Amino acid sequence: MFEKEVYIKRRSELKRALGRGVAVFFGNHEVAINYPSNTYRFRQDSSFLYYFGIDRPGLVGVIDVDKDNDFVFGDDIDDEDVIWMGDIGTIYDEALKSGLCCIKPLSEMYGYFRDVIKSKREVMFLPQYRFKNMIVIEEVLGIKPQTVNGYASLKLIRAVAEQRLKKSEEEIEQIKKAINISKGMYEIAFDKVREGITESQLLAECEAYAIENGVWLSFPTILTKRGDILHNTRHDGVLNRGDLVVMDSGVETELHYASDITRTIPVGNMSRLQKDIYDIVDSAQRSAIAKAKEGVRFLDVHLESARVIAEGMKGLGFFRGSIDGIVESGAYAVVYLHGVGHPLGLDVHDLEGLGEDYVGYSDSIKRSNKFGLRYLRFAKQLKEGYVMTVEPGIYFISALIEKWHNHQRFSDFVDYDALKGMIGFGGIRLEDDVLIKREGAEVLSKDVRRF
Structure with a gap:
């Protein structure tokens, strides 16, 4: 206590x-x-x-x-x-x-x-x-x-x-404590990932570190080469050279304050295309974090990440047309279908149980009905002392691509032939925990290893 x-x-x-x-x-x-x-x-x-x-x-x-x-x-x-x-x-x-x-x-x-x-x-x-x-x-x-x-x-x-x-100093210290243990878990993940190891073996190494440090998980760990399954908690895959492992994990301290961090880890070296898409996600995350500060709507932080992803994916030939059109229509959600992040604290999705529309929205900022954007858990203005995750991603989901293609959704903006060629690629996500301040955001998890 x-x-x-x-x-x-x-x-x-x-x-x-x-x-x-x-x-x-x-x-x-x-x-x-x-x-x-x-x-x-x-x-x-x-x-x-x-x-x-x-x-x-x-x-x-x-x-x-x-x-x-x-x-x-x-x-x-x-x-x-x-x-x-x-x-x-x-x-x-x-x-x-x-x-x-x-x-x-x-x-x-x-x-x-x-x-x-x-x-x-x-x-x-x-x-x-x-x-x-x-x-x-x-x-x-x-x-x-x-x-x-x-x-x-x-x-x-x-x-x-x-x-x-709004987190107090003692709460922020607890979150930092959780992040520091997560840091050790990711060091193990990067060091131990290799061809032939199973997802469950890698998971055991990482979670053992948490238990050794006297904490427990804040949610079931996602550790999978099937990054296109967003909340995949099965760990039955065998890692092969060329795979991308998405690890989304967190721990909670003895006072139950959580961390929530995601890294995408290659088995061996990334291919040119993998690196190009990874760099888009990395840029989207950095741009979103740079925009986050007191008074800015988290909705606009999300849209900033969507714009960077739209620009990058257009540059690789997956989208066409105006960037404004891709973002405003929601066409980008064919590869980036979740919100950019959520509050973090005593709950890993802080306060979600009270109702996202009450916690993350307001009388003036209502939840969108657009696919993708409606999954944004928090949209209203940020305040100093909030701790938020920032976690953009790009995913190639077979069922979603096929469905949108069959209905010719946003066909003016989306090159479905190019997207279909990416089925089997998986997904890439990067997530960090940030403290909102008046002039910007402090990345509390900046020292957690990344590719």
């Missing part, structure tokens, strides 16, 4: 933003893999961690704005659990570290919420992604699980998003 003053300040800021009501944060529970006592690795809810810092299952945090009171409902483990888990201390000890006055037993939670509802005070909670918590909400608030997220508080979502997006 951070110092208790950090959590006290965060809760106080949230109270000022909300003005009134009761904000409830449902911590996560243990989740069974295939029978009750065989559970997945526990991961606390990120917003619960942000405001309370207690990394234990089965807790409910309350920020009572009306009464200026913060506390947690929860029970300590019993004597039998101690046999299996050891003496892990009391929740009250953790509460003191979080600057809380008290811990209340779970049995008191139901009466508390009955009184709150009876007094007609506003109860606010965030969208839920764990079914167990939906059941708890039904028990204490009487809302059916299938309708829970329809009752999530938009006021609370926006207040939490605004607060969590």
